[in-house]
Amino acid sequence: QAKATKRKHRASSEAPPAKRRDEMSFLSAKKTSVKETQRTFKGKLQKNFSPKKHLVNTGDRKQEEKPCIKTSSLFKNNPEIPELPRPVVKQAREQVFTPEAFQELGLHPHLVSTINTVLKVSSMTSVQKQSIPVLLEGRDALVRSQTGSGKTLAYCIPVVQSLQAMKSKIQRSDGPYALVLVPTRELALQSFDTIQKLLKPFTWIVPGVLMGGEKRKSEKARLRKGINILISTPGRLVDHIKSTKNIHFSRIQWLVLDEADRILDLGFEKDITVILNAVNNECQKRQNVLLSATLTEGVTRLADISLHNPVSISVMDKSNDQSTPQGRAVQDAGPPQTIDSFAIPESLEQHVTLVPSKLRLVCLASFILQKCKFEKDQKMIVFFSSCELVEFHYSLFLQTLLSHTGAPALGQAPSASTRLKFLRLHGNMEQEERTAVFQEFSHSKAGVLLCTDVAARGLDLPQVTWIVQYNAPSSPAEYIHRIGRTARIGCHGSSLLILAPSEAEYVNSLASHKINISEIKMEEILSILARDDCFKVRRKENRKSHAVGPQEIRERATVLQTVFEDYVHSNERTVSWAKKALQSFIGAYAAYPRELKHIFHVRSLHLGHVAKSFGLRDAPKNLGVSARKRRKAMPKRPDLRKKPRHKQRLAEVLRSEYSSGLEAGGAKVRRRSAQEAAAAPWERS
Numbered sequence: 176q177a178k179a180t181k182r183k184h185r186a187s188s189e190a191p192p193a194k195r196r197d198e199m200s201f202l203s204a205k206k207t208s209v210k211e212t213q214r215t216f217k218g219k220l221q222k223n224f225s226p227k228k229h230l231v232n233t234g235d236r237k238q239e240e241k242p243c244i245k246t247s248s249l250f251k252n253n254p255e256i257p258e259l260p261r262p263v264v265k266q267a268r269e270q271v272f273t274p275e276a277f278q279e280l281g282l283h284p285h286l287v288s289t290i291n292t293v294l295k296v297s298s299m300t301s302v303q304k305q306s307i308p309v310l311l312e313g314r315d316a317l318v319r320s321q322t323g324s325g326k327t328l329a330y331c332i333p334v335v336q337s338l339q340a341m342k343s344k345i346q347r348s349d350g351p352y353a354l355v356l357v358p359t360r361e362l363a364l365q366s367f368d369t370i371q372k373l374l375k376p377f378t379w380i381v382p383g384v385l386m387g388g389e390k391r392k393s394e395k396a397r398l399r400k401g402i403n404i405l406i407s408t409p410g411r412l413v414d415h416i417k418s419t420k421n422i423h424f425s426r427i428q429w430l431v432l433d434e435a436d437r438i439l440d441l442g443f444e445k446d447i448t449v450i451l452n453a454v455n456n457e458c459q460k461r462q463n464v465l466l467s468a469t470l471t472e473g474v475t476r477l478a479d480i481s482l483h484n485p486v487s488i489s490v491m492d493k494s495n496d497q498s499t500p501q502g503r504a505v506q507d508a509g510p511p512q513t514i515d516s517f518a519i520p521e522s523l524e525q526h527v528t529l530v531p532s533k534l535r536l537v538c539l540a541s542f543i544l545q546k547c548k549f550e551k552d553q554k555m556i557v558f559f560s561s562c563e564l565v566e567f568h569y570s571l572f573l574q575t576l577l578s579h580t581g582a583p584a585l586g587q588a589p590s591a592s593t594r595l596k597f598l599r600l601h602g603n604m605e606q607e608e609r610t611a612v613f614q615e616f617s618h619s620k621a622g623v624l625l626c627t628d629v630a631a632r633g634l635d636l637p638q639v640t641w642i643v644q645y646n647a648p649s650s651p652a653e654y655i656h657r658i659g660r661t662a663r664i665g666c667h668g669s670s671l672l673i674l675a676p677s678e679a680e681y682v683n684s685l686a687s688h689k690i691n692i693s694e695i696k697m698e699e700i701l702s703i704l705a706r707d708d709c710f711k712v713r714r715k716e717n718r719k720s721h722a723v724g725p726q727e728i729r730e731r732a733t734v735l736q737t738v739f740e741d742y743v744h745s746n747e748r749t750v751s752w753a754k755k756a757l758q759s760f761i762g763a764y765a766a767y768p769r770e771l772k773h774i775f776h777v778r779s780l781h782l783g784h785v786a787k788s789f790g791l792r793d794a795p796k797n798l799g800v801s802a803r804k805r806r807k808a809m810p811k812r813p814d815l816r817k818k819p820r821h822k823q824r825l826a827e828v829l830r831s832e833y834s835s836g837l838e839a840g841g842a843k844v845r846r847r848s849a850q851e852a853a854a855a856p857w858e859r860s
């Protein structure tokens with residue numbers, strides 16, 4: 176076993192020298208001479224891209240004869256990786272299922288049979304058992320239950336049950352009786368799909384969905400004809416309130432805010448105010464329901480939507496034995512307890528890995544290869560902090576990882592490369608592309624979805640096995656929702672959070688919310704390269720095959736990194752495109768909320784190291800904006816938990832992911848032809 180050699184620790188601003196790790200580490204690279212580092216790269220690359228020939232001094236060998244790849248100093252001068260704090264926390268848990276069947280709720284028999292046969296669901300989850308009776312009694316409710324526990328049906332079933340039971344049969348032309356607000360277009364589509372299924376036996380009740388990116392004209396036509404259960408993103412509904420004559424709310428009986436904390440947090444406050452004024456002007460008496468896995472005091476305080484004596488339902492509270500005779504944990508007064516700990520699905524295994532910035536990209540790539548090339552039926556979602564970062568990594572991986580058509584590696588199934596399918600989803604895409612990607616990923620058994628937080632909440636994507644957070648989320652709530660895309664309704668799932676050594680403190684921040692996370696060493700992730708001969712180096716002397724040791728893995732990681740760097744540096748446009756992605760990363764980094772700034776601060780970034788994770792060989796000079804200016808440029812995210820000095824202008828928060836798409840100068844990518852859409856961003860005209 177290679178002894179970790181003491182490395183002269185060059186002060187790196189990425190992290191102060193911390194306690195050394197004595198176990199073997201790839202980070203303690205021996206100095207390698209140029210000769211040793213010459214490599215000829217195995218595997219065919221994309222036809223229009225070949226490794227840049229690095230002419231190095233090879234003595235008598237004719238230089239131009241062999242494409243050599245210069246080893247980048249990937250494993251040198253990295254900050255020490257500190258021992259991770261290991262706070263012991265008892266994670267909050269929830270009982271997901273109950274033995275009770277829906278029949279016991281006194282629902283219309285056709286509704287029960289639809290739940291059983293169309294939705295293929297028989298017994299209630301805890302949140303459904305606790306919420307449906309309360310909502311059928313006509314009470315306002317604040318519903319808090321972990322991700323993937325069935326909150327959608329918890330409100331849809333009472334809404335449908337009450338509307339179908341109305342004495343005078345509902346007419347389509349009556350307009351909306353129920354208004355459901357959700358933060359993203361994909362969630363609007365998903366919720367609409369669920370309501371449609373429940374309404375199969377009650378065809379006279381007409382559902383409808385309004386969302387940004389769809390044609391306004393067709394929406395106006397449907398509104399004119401009449402929609403009885405209206406599902407919408409706030410931005411698009413406001414747009415119609417302002418511009419569509421025949422939208423009215425005189426018959427509203429239900430107002431539902433799904434992902435309520437997100438709706439109120441993301442600058443929707445202005446939209447919500449407009450919507451509430453419009454609804455209140457026409458109807459006073461109605462039932463209000465707020466739901467989220469992370470309902471906090473901030474939400475209930477901000478949600479001044481005239482909740483009337485709301486029932487607070489929190490499945491997790493059951494363990495505090497606040498149950499009532501019906502065995503449900505219901506408090507009749509005030510908002511749910513403002514404990515900041517969030518329940519996490521029992522079957523969700525959470526991991527974290529500390530990776531120096533220079534190695535971040537090869538680590539992510541190795542992890543994706545490990546899961547999606549060498550294992551079957553792995554479906555992975557990778558979260559990034561901005562649309563530009565999604566586009567950058569999506570195109571880079573398509574052009575490099577996918578283009579490796581090297582022979583199947585050891586133990587790799589021949590179809591491995593078909594499993595290595597990349598998709599991307601973010602708020603700057605055309606709506607039809609977003610919808611197509613959402614549907615495709617929902618129905619695929621394997622593949623990798625690169626996305627922003629537009630996919631962080633509510634989306635019920637079946638069989639997701641891994642959630643990777645390449646950039647840390649801006650709050651523990653977002654952490655919970657992101658990992659909640661896996662391990663849904665009792666399924667198993669895993670998550671991996673990638674942190675730089677300087678961000679290790681974030682583990683403690685999560686622990687303060689009772690989030691327990693275990694460590695995967697970076698070396699373990701990189702060691703998958705031992706199985707991937709695509710990145711095998713060919714040596715002059717044909718050594719007999721030998722066990723792949725740390726040095727070999729370091730070299731393979733270097734080959735992988737060099738593939739990225741050579742691709743990024745293969746022409747001017749790719750360089751400037753990588754720089755833009757780097758700039759976007761720094762901008763997002765500067766936008767972390769105040770209470771996380773001691774962990775995520777632009778000053779702790781080593782620009783040269785971070786640049787490497789964008790395939791840039793050195794830090795771009797003219798990134799320009801100083802940390803101070805960057806901070807000013809990026810709107811601060813409001814912190815709901817802090818008592819607002821005044822009604823916090825939530826609207827200042829970045830809304831690119833959730834806008835209706837109709838604002839002037841929306842950042843939407845212009846309509847592209849199909850082949851252009853498939854091309855890398857720098858190749859589009």
Ligand SMILES: Nc1ncnc2c1ncn2[C@@H]1O[C@H](COP(=O)(O)OP(=O)(O)OP(=O)(O)O)[C@@H](O)[C@H]1O
Binds near residue numbers: 296297325326632663
């Ligand atoms: N009683 C039930 N039995 C089995 N599966 C159910 C039941 N109720 C809902 N489901 C399924 O569980 C999955 C998650 O449901 P849903 O999306 O409503 O969860 P959620 O609590 O809203 O999650 P999130 O907090 O992430 O929005 C869906 O596939 C849904 O069909």
